[in-house]
Each structure stands twice: as C-alpha cells, then as structure tokens.
C-alpha cells in the first residue's frame with residue numbers, strides 16, 4: 604500500500620505545525636500549506652525529513668479559488684491523490700465589539716475560515732472519488748462556535764459555527780462513500796494567533812476560568828486531529844471532539 608497523503612492547511616505554525624509533525628511520525632506523507640510564511644514552512648519540512656518523515660510544503664491562499672485549484676493539482680501531479688485533509692487554516696482580527704466590525708472584515712474572516720474550508724473539501728473529495736480512495740477530513744473549528752466570543756470577535760465565532768454545521772451535513776452526505784468528516788474544537792491554546800487579535804497573553808488571562816485551570820498546547824490538539832484522521836476512528840463521522848480543558 605502506498606503512503607497516505609495528508610494536506611494540512613495553514614500548517615507552518617501553531618496547531619497546524621504540531622499536526623504536521625505528529626502525522627508524519629504516524630506514517631503520513633505530509634503536505635504543509637502556508638500562505639505567507641515560506642521560511643517557517645520550509646524549516647518544518649526540513650525538521651520532519653531529518654527524522655525520516657515525508658514532508659512537502661506549498662504556498663496557497665486557500666480562500667482564493669485559483670490558488671486552491673493549483674494547490675490540489677500540484678499535489679496530484681507531484682505526489683498523487685490525497686486521502687486525508689486537515690482544514691486548519693483560520694484567521695481572526697483585532698478584538699472588538701460587533702458594532703465596530705466592518706463588512707470588509709467579516710468577508711475576510713469568512714473567506715478563509717468558511718469558504719476556504721469548503722473549497723478544500725470539494726477538491727479533496729474529488730481526489731478521493733476519482734481515485735476510489737476512502738478518505739478522512741478533519742475541520743478545525745473552535746469552542747468559540749458555542750460561546751460566541753462577545754466583545755472579541757463574534758465574526759470569527761460565527762464562522763466557526765458555520766464550520767460546525769458544514770461538518771455535520773458533509774459527514775452525512777459522504778458517509779456511504781467511505782469519506783469521514785469530523786471536527787475538532789480547541790479551547791484556548793498557546794499559539795501566535797492571539798497576538799493577531801491584539802492580546803498575546805490572552806490564554807494566560809483566561810486560564811483561571813478554565814476548569815483545568817490552564818491553557819492547552821498545540822500538541823494536545825494535534826493528538827485529537829490525527830486520531831480522527833486515522834483508521835482508529837473508523838466509526839466516527841460527524842463527530843465533534845472538544846479539546847478545551849473542560850470548558
């Protein structure tokens with residue numbers, strides 16, 4: 604059997620990078636997608652290869668239809684069809700009340716978090732269907748979809764709510780074709796994303812109110828993602844795994 608190929612979107616840092624490292628250790632050929640940070644993506648590829656893992660990286664803005672098409676075409680031409688996809692790329696913007704959020708901003712947030720994820724799912728399902736592969740898709744949502752992120756980024760939370768609904772529907776559509784679609788919802792995880800929202804120490808501020816009284820690590824989220832990707836989760840589809848310290 605050939606080595607299964609997994610595409611991880613937004614994989615140059617944070618949860619995506621931890622997922623790439625773990626998936627490579629567990630025998631996947633990992634394709635790391637990045638948008639801007641080529642140096643970190645290449646560094647991660649070199650790190651994985653140094654421990655005998657299989658890894659590549661490709662630039663693409665997954666919210667852009669041409670970029671997404673090119674990304675999947677290149678993977679097919681160079682390494683073959685993917686049988687696993689992690690829709691990890693996601694953005695948020697400065698903490699703000701909803702009243703101050705512009706339509707331009709919420710279009711940007713939905714373009715990556717929702718429409719980029721949907722685009723990648725269509726391409727991935729095409730790879731799987733055309734090559735008669737069983738497949739596994741993991742969407743990275745957020746517990747923000749449940750709590751709503753008031754006074755911070757309700758646009759981001761709403762985009763993750765859309766991912767939850769999309770996961771449920773797509774899982775039901777694809778189940779009979781052997782393609783599983785699941786969702787991981789992280790809580791407050793130590794990554795650089797919080798600095799993008801204007802509060803680099805946000806996780807430490809929230810930690811006392813988390814039942815486990817600490818933030819999570821990207822590696823703890825990666826474990827859930829890679830388990831759902833794997834055949835160990837063979838009877839899970841349309842499932843939501845919250846990695847959130849009890850929230």
Ligand code: NAP
Nearest residue numbers: 613617618637638639640664665692693745789792794796
């Ligand atoms: P992160 O450190 O900000 O990393 C996000 C990555 O996404 C970046 O590497 C970025 O790539 C990439 N990206 C953004 N827009 C993209 C686009 N249009 N096309 C391709 N790549 C794009 O974030 P993280 O904290 O690891 O979060 C990963 C996922 O977990 C996100 O979906 C996030 O919403 C979710 N999540 C995170 C937390 C948390 O507390 N950290 C909690 C709940 C959910 P470049 O750097 O190359 O531009």
